[in-house]
Amino acid sequence: RARCRVLFCSAFSKFRFSLLLLNLEEYYFEQHTANHIQNKGGQYERKIRGSLKICSKSVIFEPDVISQPIIKIPLRDCIKIGKHGENGSNRHFAKYVIVTNFILQVLIFLSQVYFIKEHNIVAPYKIERVSKAFHLFLAICVVILSNKILFQSVSEKLHMECKAEMVTPLVTNPGHVCITDTNLYFQPLNGYPKPVVQITLQDVRRIYKRRHGLMPLGLEVFCTEDDLCSDIYLKFYEPQDRDDLYFYIATYLEHHVAERTAESYTLQWQRGHLSNYQYLLHLNNLADRSCNDLSQYPVFPWIINDYCSTELDLSNPGTFRDLSRPVGALNKERLERLLTRYQEMPEPKFMYGSHYSSPGYVLFYLVRIAPEYMLCLQNGRFDNADRMFNSIAETWKNCLDGATDFKEVGINSLKLDLGKRQGGQMVDDVELPPWARSPEDFLQKSKDALESNYVSEHLHEWIDLIFGYKQKGSDAVEAHNVFHPLTYEGGVDLNSIEDPDEKVAMLTQILEFGQTPKQLFVTPHPRRITPKLKTVTQASDFTGQQFNVVSPGEESFEDLTEESKSLAWNNITKLQLQEQYKIHKEAVTGIAVSCNGSSVFTTSQDSTLKMFSKESKMLQRSISFSNMALSSCLLLPGDATVISSSWDNNVYFYSIAFARRQDTLMGHDDAVSKICWHDNRLYSASWDSTVKVWSGVPAEMTCTRRQQFDMLAELEHDVSVNTISLNAASTLLVSGTKEGTVNIWDLTTATILHQIPCHSGTVCDTAFSPDSRHVLSTGEDGCLNVIDVQTGMLISSLTSDETQRCFIWDGNSVLSGSQSGELLVWDLLGGKISERIQGHAGAVTCIWMNEQCSSIITGGEDRQIMFWKLQY
Numbered sequence: 001r002a003r004c005r006v007l008f009c010s011a012f013s014k015f016r017f018s019l020l021l022l023n024l025e026e027y028y029f030e031q032h033t034a035n036h037i038q039n040k041g042g043q044y045e046r047k048i049r050g051s052l053k054i055c056s057k058s059v060i061f062e063p064d065v066i067s068q069p070i071i072k073i074p075l076r077d078c079i080k081i082g083k084h085g086e087n088g089s090n091r092h093f094a095k096y097v098i099v100t101n102f103i104l105q106v107l108i109f110l111s112q113v114y115f116i117k118e119h120n121i122v123a124p125y126k127i128e129r130v131s132k133a134f135h136l137f138l139a140i141c142v143v144i145l146s147n148k149i150l151f152q153s154v155s156e157k158l159h160m161e162c163k164a165e166m167v168t169p170l171v172t173n174p175g176h177v178c179i180t181d182t183n184l185y186f187q188p189l190n191g192y193p194k195p196v197v198q199i200t201l202q203d204v205r206r207i208y209k210r211r212h213g214l215m216p217l218g219l220e221v222f223c224t225e226d227d228l229c230s231d232i233y234l235k236f237y238e239p240q241d242r243d244d245l246y247f248y249i250a251t252y253l254e255h256h257v258a259e260r261t262a263e264s265y266t267l268q269w270q271r272g273h274l275s276n277y278q279y280l281l282h283l284n285n286l287a288d289r290s291c292n293d294l295s296q297y298p299v300f301p302w303i304i305n306d307y308c309s310t311e312l313d314l315s316n317p318g319t320f321r322d323l324s325r326p327v328g329a330l331n332k333e334r335l336e337r338l339l340t341r342y343q344e345m346p347e348p349k350f351m352y353g354s355h356y357s358s359p360g361y362v363l364f365y366l367v368r369i370a371p372e373y374m375l376c377l378q379n380g381r382f383d384n385a386d387r388m389f390n391s392i393a394e395t396w397k398n399c400l401d402g403a404t405d406f407k408e409v410g411i412n413s414l415k416l417d418l419g420k421r422q423g424g425q426m427v428d429d430v431e432l433p434p435w436a437r438s439p440e441d442f443l444q445k446s447k448d449a450l451e452s453n454y455v456s457e458h459l460h461e462w463i464d465l466i467f468g469y470k471q472k473g474s475d476a477v478e479a480h481n482v483f484h485p486l487t488y489e490g491g492v493d494l495n496s497i498e499d500p501d502e503k504v505a506m507l508t509q510i511l512e513f514g515q516t517p518k519q520l521f522v523t524p525h526p527r528r529i530t531p532k533l534k535t536v537t538q539a540s541d542f543t544g545q546q547f548n549v550v551s552p553g554e555e556s557f558e559d560l561t562e563e564s565k566s567l568a569w570n571n572i573t574k575l576q577l578q579e580q581y582k583i584h585k586e587a588v589t590g591i592a593v594s595c596n597g598s599s600v601f602t603t604s605q606d607s608t609l610k611m612f613s614k615e616s617k618m619l620q621r622s623i624s625f626s627n628m629a630l631s632s633c634l635l636l637p638g639d640a641t642v643i644s645s646s647w648d649n650n651v652y653f654y655s656i657a658f659a660r661r662q663d664t665l666m667g668h669d670d671a672v673s674k675i676c677w678h679d680n681r682l683y684s685a686s687w688d689s690t691v692k693v694w695s696g697v698p699a700e701m702t703c704t705r706r707q708q709f710d711m712l713a714e715l716e717h718d719v720s721v722n723t724i725s726l727n728a729a730s731t732l733l734v735s736g737t738k739e740g741t742v743n744i745w746d747l748t749t750a751t752i753l754h755q756i757p758c759h760s761g762t763v764c765d766t767a768f769s770p771d772s773r774h775v776l777s778t779g780e781d782g783c784l785n786v787i788d789v790q791t792g793m794l795i796s797s798l799t800s801d802e803t804q805r806c807f808i809w810d811g812n813s814v815l816s817g818s819q820s821g822e823l824l825v826w827d828l829l830g831g832k833i834s835e836r837i838q839g840h841a842g843a844v845t846c847i848w849m850n851e852q853c854s855s856i857i858t859g860g861e862d863r864q865i866m867f868w869k870l871q872y
Contacts, residue, residue, distance in 0.1 A: 017053060017062045019171040019192070021072060024508055026057040027174055028190050036061050036071070152198065156180035159248050162241040166197070167212065167233040167292050169370070170359070177234060179248050184221065186232060199223065199231055201252045209246055211288045211296070213507050214515065215239075215494060219246055220290055226278060233292040262286050262467070262520040266795040267774070267786055268829045270529050271812065276450050276459055283467050287517035294359035295511040301462045302327060303449045307393035307433040312445050314452045324461040328352050329480040331400045342482070351482040355514030364389050391431035392442070453530060460525040468521040487516045526788035526795065529773055567872065568853035569810045573825045573835035574871040575856065580864050583610055583619050588859025590633035591848040592642060600857065601642050602865055603630035609644050609654060612865070625652045625661060632674050632846075643682070645672035651684055665709055667692055674723045678730040682709065687720035691735055693747070713750040717743065723765050727772040732789065734775045736763025742777045744789060754792025758785045764804065769811035778804035778816060784826060796828060806847045808856075817844020817858060840864060 019028060034052035048068060053060040061071045151158075161178035166186055175188040184204075186197040203223040210218025212235045219242050220230045236242040262283055269279035284298040291297065305321045306312065313319050322330060328351065329335045342351045355361075363370070367389060389395060436442035449455065464470045470479040472488065485491045486509065497503040584604035592601040599620075600612045607628055611621035628648040635642055641662065642654045651665040651672055670688035677683070682694040696709035720738040727733075732753075733745045740759030745752055761780030768775055768789070775787040780803045786796035800818065807816035813834075814826040821840035824833055842861030849856050856868040 016066065016070060017051075017060065019168070019173060021060060021070070022055060022171070023057055024511075025504060026055055028192060029054045029056070030190055034061065036063065151180060151185075152183055156182055160241075160244055162245075163237055164241070165235045167218065167235050169292060169294050172235055177245070179245060181252075184232070184245075184249065186234065197232060201249065204249060204253060206285070207246060207249050207253075208285050208288075209242065210290060210293075211489065211515075211518065212293065213494065214489060214492065214510055217242055218288070218290075218293075220285075220292070221249070226281065228281065228298060229291045233290060261797070263793065263795040263797070264831055266526065266788070266793075270526060270773070270788070270795070271829065272529070273829050276455060276528075277447070280459075283463065283520060284517070287467055287520055289517060294362050295357075295513075296515050296517075297357055297359075297362045299357050299466055299517060300450075301459075301466075302396065302399065303455055304446065305396075306435075307396055310434045312435040312449070314449055314454070317454055320449070320452075320454050320458075323455070323458040324465075326465055326479070326481045327356065327399055334400070335480060339480070348485045349482065350484045351480060353484065355483055355487050355516070357516075358514030359512060361514070389430060392433050392436075393431070456528045456530055458527075460527045463521070463525045467517055467519065468525050469519075469523055471516065471519050483516060484513065486510060487514055489516070489518055521793070523793045524791045526791045526793055529771070565810070565853045568870050569813050571870050571872055572813055572815055573837075575815075575823065575837055575868045576871050577839075577866055578869050579617070579867040581612065581617070582862075582864045583612055584608065584863045586629075586863060587842070587845055587861040588863065588865060589629065589631050589845055590644070591846050591857050591859055591865070592633045592635040593848060593850070593857065594635060594639045597850065597855070599639075600865065601633055601635060602859060603633040603644050604863075605629035607646075609633060609642065609652075611656075614867070621659065623654060623661070625654075625664075626650070628671075631672060634675060634677055636677060643675060643677065645675045645684065647671035649686070649688075651675060651682070665694070667694065667709075667711070670720070673721060676724055676726050676733075678726055681712070681730070683724060683726065683733060685721040685724040685735060687722075687738075689717045689720055691715040691717070691721055691724055691733065691745075693750070713747075715743075715745055715750065715752075717741075722762055725765075725767045727768040728770065729772065732768065732772060734766045734768060734777075736766045736777055736779075738762045740779060740781070742766060742775065742785070742787060744775060744787070744792065753789075754787070756785075756787055756792055756794060758787070758794050758797070759783060761803075765806045767807070767809065769809065771811060774811060776807065776809055776814065778807055784814060784816070784828075786828060796831070798826060798828070798831060798833075800824065800833070803843075805843050805845055808847055808849045810853075815847070815849075815856070817847050817860070819843045821860060821862070823858070839866060 017031075022028060031051045031053045034050060036048040036050060038048065048063050048065065050061055050063040050065075050068075053062065057076070058072050058074045060073075063070070157180055159179050159181065161176065163174070164177040164186070165172040165174045166188065173188050173190070173192065175186055177184070177186045179185070179201075182201055184199040184201060187195065188197075199221060204221055205225050206222040208220045208222075209216065210220050210233070212218040216239050217236050218233065219236070220233045223231045234242075234245075236245075265274060265279060265282045265286075268274045269276075274282070280300055281298070284300075289296050289298040301323060302321050304312070304319060306319045321327075328338065338351050342349055430439075432439065432442050436445060465479060465481050469475050470481055476482050492506060492510070494503060494506060497506060584602065584606050585608075586605040588602050588604050590603040593599070598613065598615050600614055602610050602612065604610070607624055607626055607630060609621075609623045609625065609630060610619060611623075612618070613620050625644065626646055626648045628646055630652075631645045631647060633642055633644045640656055642656060644652045644654065646652060649666065649668045649670060649672060651667060653662040653664070654660070655662040665682070665684075667684055668686035668688050668690065670686050672684050672686050674685045675682065680696065682696060683691060684694070685691045691714075692711055693713040693715070694709045695712050715733070715735070717735065717737055718739075719741075721735050722738050723736045725734050731747055733747055735743045735745065736759075737743070740757055740761055740763060742754075742756045742758055742763060743752055744754040744756075758777065759779030759781050760783075764778045764780065766775060766777045773789050774795075775789060777785045777787070779785075782800040782802055782804060784796075784798045784800075784804060784807075785794055787793065788795050803819040804816040804824070805819060807814050809815070809828075812827075812829055814824075814828060816824050816826065817839070818824055821838075821842055821844060823837040823839045823844065825835040825837070826832075827834045839858060840860030840862045841864075844858050844860050846859040847856065848858075854870055856870075858866045858868065860866075
């Protein structure tokens with residue numbers, strides 16, 4: 001006797017049959033026209049016309065009449081399969097059967113008639129013997145599997161093909177995938193919902209590798225830039241197939257950066273080029289969250305705390321939820337109970353028994369938009385009316401004792417019968433808060449809240465919990481952010497489970513319980529730059545003091561209104577070479593220019609300091625301090641003194657007015673690599689692994705002929721220091737070492753804030769952004785790395801195929817000098833090289849830009865200095 005399920009009538013769906021009717025790991029093969037013959041007491045009463053769907057674990061009869069229910073008959077419940085003759089007689093086709101579901105499927109799939117006791121389902125098929133049926137079935141399988149997809153054009157070149165499954169919410173559909181030089185194709189084996197899915201590669205904008213069931217088998221393709229929903233989500237049987245297909249698509253895309261990281265978006269978000277919504281969307285994508293996978297649905301925070309007021313005040317901090325705590329820890333009384341249970345719990349301990357993102361929670365909010373998913377998840381019925389998504393305020397109140405995830409709100413536009421509540425009222429549209437005049441108004445105000453100043457200043461705290469360093473380990477315990485071990489990546493290895501039933505059971509538990517996003521950050525996430533922000537607090541790992549990143553009264557970089565600077569950097573790709581002069585015998589190492597721009601001072605490895613007149617275009621002076629290379633130079637305020645550093649361990653002071661060496665500072669035990677000056681303080685870096693801070697006044701400003709310098713601080717490093725740079729206020733210093741480490745120092749306390757090993761070779765150059773919130777470094781490895789000053793996090797890394805020796809930048813764009821002599825223009829926010837400009841015949845070794853950003857001078861290993869102008 002077979003047991004069957006009478007399934008819901010999808011009156012609200014365009015198509016009644018859906019893959020949602022299938023069980024986990026069940027597949028739909030094909031359909032046949034059939035009649036369902038109803039009988040009572042052995043007498044046939046009526047014949048219901050419809051179609052029979054053949055699946056791997058069941059047969060499904062779908063009546064043509066929409067008022068009749070769909071019938072699903074599990075094969076595991078079938079104990080007799082009979083053959084029904086045309087004259088109405090019942091001749092058994094097979095005896096009581098105890099075989100695998102596969103053989104049962106074959107018997108049903110190719111028998112002349114389908115007959116199951118109490119359900120006479122008749123479908124014409126002309127096969128006489130089981131053996132013949134079985135072999136024909138295998139032949140059909142071979143034809144299906146070997147059937148080649150018809151390409152859009154005969155000229156298309158096939159790159160690869162393999163088996164895969166198309167993933168949609170609660171469903172996977174097996175088929176065949178192939179990629180050509182112009183298109184990506186997926187052909188479902190059952191031809192459902194359409195014979196072939198085609199995606200043109202030139203339309204692809206984004207691709208992401210995905211975890212599916214905690215295994216690296218998924219690939220999602222987007223043809224739009226900011227959409228939540230992808231065009232196709234594929235699950236492969238082998239990780240190598242997934243990686244190969246990813247490679248082919250990535251190499252085709254002109255604007256796709258295959259190794260795009262979360263940090264690369266952080267810089268854009270910090271500087272206001274990505275909204276809070278867009279940034280969270282990118283983080284969700286990078287953390288394997290997908291609308292096609294309800295166990296990994298995109299996670300967005302509850303933002304608003306006020307659902308009672310008639311007006312929503314986005315300027316009031318009390319309007320918003322505390323983003324530094326998980327939802328489960330917002331209610332102090334509930335948190336105390338959870339902590340007590342947590343402390344008494346044996347290992348492995350967890351604080352929350354439910355997750356903030358699971359199919360049940362997702363569909364709780366989407367029931368009015370996608371009711372078929374909820375019916376599928378709950379065996380064809382809706383939840384109890386009082387437990388449904390009835391009110392925003394009521395749901396928020398309940399969430400203070402539970403968990404949260406991305407929220408959707410919708411109206412009951414389908415007029416679904418969702419039941420009655422205990423008070424007798426029908427469940428209909430979601431009840432909105434008093435400050436929302438309509439669903440559209442609610443959504444708009446919710447978007448405004450997400451982009452508000454309060455959220456922008458605190459969103460990094462929530463990111464730390466969901467995607468960052470507070471997601472796991474001791475930091476998660478301290479933040480009261482610990483969930484069940486099975487929800488975390490690496491919590492279980494499905495490949496190590498050999499029992500197929502146990503494996504399916506574990507996979508079912510993972511998919512239904514919810515999954516924590518992939519961890520994207522392991523250090524504190526930097527906050528967003530807001531116009532009012534003038535100070536940054538150090539990370540808790542350090543002294544806890546505060547330091548200014550913008551000097552008092554100084555405008556932040558975002559508030560700059562000088563049209564010349566903005567216009568110059570917008571046209572930085574239009575550099576034009578004006579003049580070039582070969583004035584040294586070896587590589588140029590430093591450039592300094594007088595305030596009026598008339599005199600240019602350069603140092604060189606030929607051990608000379610030279611003074612060049614831009615007006616007369618003649619070399620005016622050549623000064624030699626020692627027989628060793630000079631490494632850098634700078635001009636003191638007032639244009640009276642030039643300072644040069646040398647490989648002979650000394651720093652030299654040259655008086656322009658008296659045309660002589662004024663003084664020598666013997667301050668290091670090895671070559672001096674770089675010097676900086678600010679407010680009567682000299683900063684010198686050396687290969688002796690130190691950076692020294694000196695206090696002194698130039699001799700020409702005193703009555704004596706010699707300068708007196710006192711060492712104020714010594715910043716010790718483990719290895720040789722190759723370069724240093726100061727921020728605008730000279731409160732911070734960044735140093736780069738020969739072993740690839742970038743160090744950020746607080747000069748007010750002479751302590752190190754961050755030590756970031758971010759290059760694989762010598763750090764060539766470093767500099768703060770004009771607003772002092774970021775540091776850029778270049779190295780022998782060809783990388784340009786952007787570091788957040790507040791947290792020390794590497795937030796962007798771009799790579800070239802050669803060393804970048806020097807650079808200038810405005811925080812968004814970079815002009816760098818390369819080993820080959822080219823000048824490269826980088827778009828940091830776009831993550832690409834915008835322009836390559838032919839320059840020197842050898843490496844570009846130093847670069848200078850005037851304050852108006854209109855003139856540029858470069859020096860190179862070809863012994864030349866080049867004068868550049870911006871063309872508007």
